Amino acid sequence: MESRTGLSLNIPVLDKPRVVIIGGGFGGINTVKNLRNKGFQIVLFDKHNYHTFQPLLYQVATAGLQPDSIAGPLRNIFKGHDDFHFRLFKITAIDPDRNIVSTEAGDLSYDYLVIAGGSRPNFFGNQKIEQYSLPLKSIPDALNLRSQFMQVLEQAEMTNDATGRKALLTIVLVGGGPTGVDTAGALAELKKHILPKDYPALDFNEMKIYLVEGVNRLLPQMSEKAGARAKRDLEKLGVIVWLNTMVLSYDGKTIFFKDQDPIDTSTVVWSAGVTSAAFPGLRTEWLEKGRILIDENCRVIGAKNIFAIGDISLMKTAKYPKGHPGVAQVAIQMGKYVGINLAKLQESKPMNAFAYFDKGALATIGRGKAVADLPGNIRFGGRLAWWIWLFVHINYLISFRNKLLVFASWIWNYFTYDKGNRLIIRPYSRKDVLPVVDKAHSNKQDETKIL
Numbered sequence: 001m002e003s004r005t006g007l008s009l010n011i012p013v014l015d016k017p018r019v020v021i022i023g024g025g026f027g028g029i030n031t032v033k034n035l036r037n038k039g040f041q042i043v044l045f046d047k048h049n050y051h052t053f054q055p056l057l058y059q060v061a062t063a064g065l066q067p068d069s070i071a072g073p074l075r076n077i078f079k080g081h082d083d084f085h086f087r088l089f090k091i092t093a094i095d096p097d098r099n100i101v102s103t104e105a106g107d108l109s110y111d112y113l114v115i116a117g118g119s120r121p122n123f124f125g126n127q128k129i130e131q132y133s134l135p136l137k138s139i140p141d142a143l144n145l146r147s148q149f150m151q152v153l154e155q156a157e158m159t160n161d162a163t164g165r166k167a168l169l170t171i172v173l174v175g176g177g178p179t180g181v182d183t184a185g186a187l188a189e190l191k192k193h194i195l196p197k198d199y200p201a202l203d204f205n206e207m208k209i210y211l212v213e214g215v216n217r218l219l220p221q222m223s224e225k226a227g228a229r230a231k232r233d234l235e236k237l238g239v240i241v242w243l244n245t246m247v248l249s250y251d252g253k254t255i256f257f258k259d260q261d262p263i264d265t266s267t268v269v270w271s272a273g274v275t276s277a278a279f280p281g282l283r284t285e286w287l288e289k290g291r292i293l294i295d296e297n298c299r300v301i302g303a304k305n306i307f308a309i310g311d312i313s314l315m316k317t318a319k320y321p322k323g324h325p326g327v328a329q330v331a332i333q334m335g336k337y338v339g340i341n342l343a344k345l346q347e348s349k350p351m352n353a354f355a356y357f358d359k360g361a362l363a364t365i366g367r368g369k370a371v372a373d374l375p376g377n378i379r380f381g382g383r384l385a386w387w388i389w390l391f392v393h394i395n396y397l398i399s400f401r402n403k404l405l406v407f408a409s410w411i412w413n414y415f416t417y418d419k420g421n422r423l424i425i426r427p428y429s430r431k432d433v434l435p436v437v438d439k440a441h442s443n444k445q446d447e448t449k450i451l
């Protein structure tokens with residue numbers, strides 16, 4: 001069908017059941033891999049033409065890795081797959097009555113639908129925070145953050161206003177989960193080993209990195225031991241950790257808290273939680289807090305031919321009454337499960353219930369510093385945990401090329417104490433926000449000096 005954009009989805013009509021998959025993240029790509037040669041036509045939609053390895057986004061944001069080392073083109077991942085079609089489109093709606101998904105290039109019917117659209121940052125309805133803070137959920141987000149970090153340093157060197165410079169050199173990370181902890185540690189190491197050489201005129205004692213968490217510990221999804229160790233290691237690196245601290249608002253210049261004094265800052269990184277990526281057309285009884293309720297077969301409760309997996313799904317079991325954790329392993333295992341079991345469903349064979357195998361959790365704090373919670377109640381931190389973290393992340397990267405690029409960058413960073421990606425390729429600007437150093441503070445003399 002031709003659309004108003006003049007484009008057409010151009011999916012051939014075959015005598016095979018069609019599986020439409022929304023999202024080429026961890027869940028989606030594992031579904032496709034496991035559907036191969038099982039007699040289906042597979043159509044994968046994603047709004048990006050690449051898969052993103054989200055656990056390493058913070059390294060792109062903090063100049064440790066290039067963006068393309070943690071992304072893999074979806075067409076390349078599935079090259080040579082028969083009856084596989086990738087379409088670079090955002091799904092704008094789902095019509096479960098007519099078995100149709102909608103895109104800007106028209107509608108497409110499905111026999112089976114797998115929703116693997118992941119999650120998006122949760123700003124808890126606070127529009128100001130959404131407007132002014134920086135999330136870290138995608139590669140464009142990571143590039144925005146990297147540019148912002150580098151831009152504020154450039155600006156700090158060019159201002160003689162002490163208050164404005166302090167705000168430029170203050171970074172507040174909200175959310176003490178793995179993203180906040182990883183990013184805080186990486187920034188602290190940049191500050192310690194690299195930035196003083198790049199900006200010799202700046203006094204890096206003025207640079208403050210805050211990590212703010214609403215509950216009483218870091219890494220709330222991991223053991224208390226891991227949270228305590230992460231806090232201790234971050235504080236040793238100079239990060240200021242505030243626990244039990246609720247953020248009230250941020251206006252682009254000052255961040256306000258419930259029980260703490262406000263802080264003037266140009267940079268607030270928001271990683272305080274996620275909510276699911278909603279799709280218009282899904283019945284309200286299928287949703288709980290935005291996530292899609294699924295049964296033990298990953299099938300949307302109340303639907304016959306719609307499955308949901310990964311971050312967007314909510315499967316309540318005796319072991320996980322509030323659903324599974326929002327981690328890559330859940331999405332990977334659900335993706336594999338659905339891929340394998342759709343063939344059984346097609347042949348009217350019974351499906352076994354999905355069982356999540358928890359392989360444990362890891363978080364890194366910095367060079368030689370990480371925490372690990374492994375199955376069997378094995379909990380430890382330090383250099384061994386860091387090596388395990390390195391190995392696991394390399395292992396799960398999408399292609400050999402990605403593994404090689406990341407490995408080479410890490411070796412380089414390790415031996416040189418350098419991070420070669422401190423580039424402002426695409427300047428970041430919040431058009432509607434006044435700069436922290438307003439015009440009243442700068443004077444002609446300063447401008448002349450800069451020139």
Ligand SMILES: Cc1cc2nc3c(=O)[nH]c(=O)nc-3n(C[C@H](O)[C@H](O)[C@H](O)COP(=O)(O)OP(=O)(O)OC[C@H]3O[C@@H](n4cnc5c(N)ncnc54)[C@H](O)[C@@H]3O)c2cc1C
Binds near residue numbers: 045118119312326
């Ligand atoms: C910064 C960060 C750090 C993380 N660190 C870890 C970690 O250390 N360990 C860990 O296990 N987990 C980590 N996670 C969580 C992990 O990445 C997620 O649990 C996992 O990616 C979920 O997989 P998914 O397939 O459900 O969704 P995703 O991987 O998010 O994939 C969803 C895909 O759907 C696409 N999409 C969304 N909406 C549409 C639409 N309307 N139309 C078309 N396509 C669409 C998106 O472009 C995306 O490609 C981290 C997440 C982030 C953001």
